[in-house]
Amino acid sequence: MTNSPDRPDEPEDSGIPPELEQVLRGLTGGRDLDPQMVEMLRGMGLDQVDPQMLQMVAGQVQSMFASADESGSVDLGVATDIARKTVAVQGDPTVASAVDDEARQAVSVANLWLDAVTDLDHTGLVGRAWSRSEWVEATMPVWRELVDPIAIGVGDAMGNALTKQLGALGEGGLPEGLVPPGTNPAAMMGQMAPMLRRMQGSMFSVQLGQAVGTLAGEILTAGEVSLPLVPAPNVVLMPEAIDAFAQGLEIDAPQARLHLAVRESARTRLFHAVPWVAPQLLAAVRDYAADTTIDTDAIEEGLRSIDPTDAEAMQQALAGRLFAPQQSSAQKAALARLETLLALVEGWVDVVTAAAVKPHLPQADALGEAIRRRRASGGPAEKTFAGLVGLELRPRRLRDAANLFAALEASGGAEARDAAWSHPDVAPDAADLDDPLGYVERVRSDAKGDDWDAGLDALLRGETGGDRPTDS
Structure with a gap:
């Protein structure tokens, strides 16, 4: 849009109803309307629409898009x-x-x-x-x-x-x-x-x-x-x-x-x-x-x-x-x-x-x-x-997961079942749902290794009274 040389601070009349222009400005972030867009709207006959009807439609459109952003x-x-x-x-x-x-x-x-x-x-x-x-x-x-x-x-x-x-x-x-x-x-x-x-x-x-x-x-x-x-x-x-x-x-x-x-x-x-x-x-x-x-x-x-x-x-x-x-x-x-x-x-x-x-x-x-x-x-x-x-x-594999947690519980009680959530690195993955018993066995093996390491550490610190950790 261009400004009048006599009144540079006022926009030139676009020739379309002000209600429609207000809606379009709202949809374009308040920017001036492109002249080609204005000509297109005139070509569609929107400059001849009944003002009262246009005002009603404009209110509905503004309400719908009031807080929408350009993204x-x-x-x-x-x-x-x-x-x-x-x-x-x-x-x-x-x-x-x-x-x-x-x-x-x-x-x-x-x-x-x-x-x-x-x-x-x-x-x-x-x-x-x-x-x-x-x-x-x-x-x-x-x-x-x-x-x-x-x-x-x-x-x-x-x-x-x-x-x-x-x-x-x-x-x-x-x-x-x-x-x-x-x-x-x-x-x-x-x-x-x-x-x-x-x-x-x-x-x-x-x-x-x-x-x-x-x-x-x-x-x-x-x-x-x-x-x-x-x-x-x-x-x-x-x-x-x-x-x-x-x-x-x-x-x-x-x-x-x-x-x-x-x-x-x-x-x-x-x-x-x-x-x-x-x-x-x-x-x-x-x-x-x-x-x-x-x-x-x-x-x-x-x-x-x-x-x-x-x-x-x-x-x-x-x-x-x-x-x-x-x-x-x-x-x-x-x-x-x-x-x-x-x-x-x-x-x-x-x-x-x-x-x-x-x-x-x-x-x-x-x-x-x-x-x-x-x-x-x-x-x-x-x-x-x-x-x-x-x-x-x-949860497409709900039953597989339920079987896995049931197997953990059967092997080590509720504590073993809930320990699967202790860290994301030890939580079961998709492959473990395919082989729940293999996951349970791995968890038991890791737990046994942790117990053996803890016993050895206690022995070295002299806290076990001479008992040695065993593999049994």
């Missing part, structure tokens, strides 16, 4: 708002104080039972009953952190694909009057790139909100997906989902609540008492997301069939998952770490929970098997989330 990053406010609206449609009653008391009591009992089977610390852990919207509010910052790299990557790929398509079309391939004569459409798209990234970031935020909101209606406890979404001291139960789960199994609801309280308490203890587990889980998800390769060929193919000026058609194209992440070598490595850790966490939780509830709950076996099948298959919301980020949060 295409997930908008936390938009995602959270959409997730809350999603759970409201499902029905999300406020948790009554009596229901919250039941959760506190269930977690207190769960910790008493767990104390008998594991020494992992649970100091300060407190039971909570949350509504779906409370879970959304508490966990959405973590979800955003995990998927942000994918949102930015998809936005860049979408903009590049659209620029490439328009460049291939050229001026003659676009509707007459859409761009000024002599304008390079691809160059214009480059100038509009920040706006497109804002739009894509907001659309991805909507999709994330829908996925998390749907997931909130299905989870039984805050950490059921095996990620540390809610930090200690909260051990969170989802009462509406637990009641429906118990009813579907035709199992007594208090038993189901206690069983799930034990599982969630065990999982929270693990994240709380073993400081390296939670960071490594989240790091594996972030590493996977950060190296996501967007299928630009699929995006370009989809854009060939739509009008590039039709925003609604573009959004439908995105909703159709035109981006299909392909696994790079780095992603495969991150996925292997993630799947192994997910399996180890849930396998340990499975074994510890079974030991804790067996003496107390008559339907413990049926509940345990139902939960294992549920985690192995994944619910509809998990599939929705997998479609959004290209990643399934399922």
Whole structure:
């Protein structure tokens, strides 16, 4: 834009309605509008739109993109708002104080039972009953952190694909009057790139909100997906989902609540008492997301069939998952770490929970098997989330991990089972899940070597009364 020589501090009239100009400035970071963009908007007839209608549309657009940035990053406010609206449609009653008391009591009992089977610390852990919207509010910052790299990557790929398509079309391939004569459409798209990234970031935020909101209606406890979404001291139960789960199994609801309280308490203890587990889980998800390769060929193919000026058609194209992440070598490595850790966490939780509830709950076996099948298959919301980020949060090798921890317990008791978490270097890996007995034997051999070294050291310091360490 140029300034008038008589009034150099005032911008020249662009010829388009001020409401539209205000929206466009907001989407371009407050910068002056490019003259070619202004001409394009005139060619589309937007300077003739009814001002009242335009003002209403402008308000909606500004609301949607108010806090979006040019990187295409997930908008936390938009995602959270959409997730809350999603759970409201499902029905999300406020948790009554009596229901919250039941959760506190269930977690207190769960910790008493767990104390008998594991020494992992649970100091300060407190039971909570949350509504779906409370879970959304508490966990959405973590979800955003995990998927942000994918949102930015998809936005860049979408903009590049659209620029490439328009460049291939050229001026003659676009509707007459859409761009000024002599304008390079691809160059214009480059100038509009920040706006497109804002739009894509907001659309991805909507999709994330829908996925998390749907997931909130299905989870039984805050950490059921095996990620540390809610930090200690909260051990969170989802009462509406637990009641429906118990009813579907035709199992007594208090038993189901206690069983799930034990599982969630065990999982929270693990994240709380073993400081390296939670960071490594989240790091594996972030590493996977950060190296996501967007299928630009699929995006370009989809854009060939739509009008590039039709925003609604573009959004439908995105909703159709035109981006299909392909696994790079780095992603495969991150996925292997993630799947192994997910399996180890849930396998340990499975074994510890079974030991804790067996003496107390008559339907413990049926509940345990139902939960294992549920985690192995994944619910509809998990599939929705997998479609959004290209990643399934399922412990595929849960039974293998459970067998490994059961073998450790059979060999050296609960202490040997829990010692597997003492350091990431000694924790089981994917190969150990293939050969749990070999892992147990190696652990026993290492323990025997440590005992022999300790005995020799004591002998040299004269603390054993002359007894020599033996190999037996």
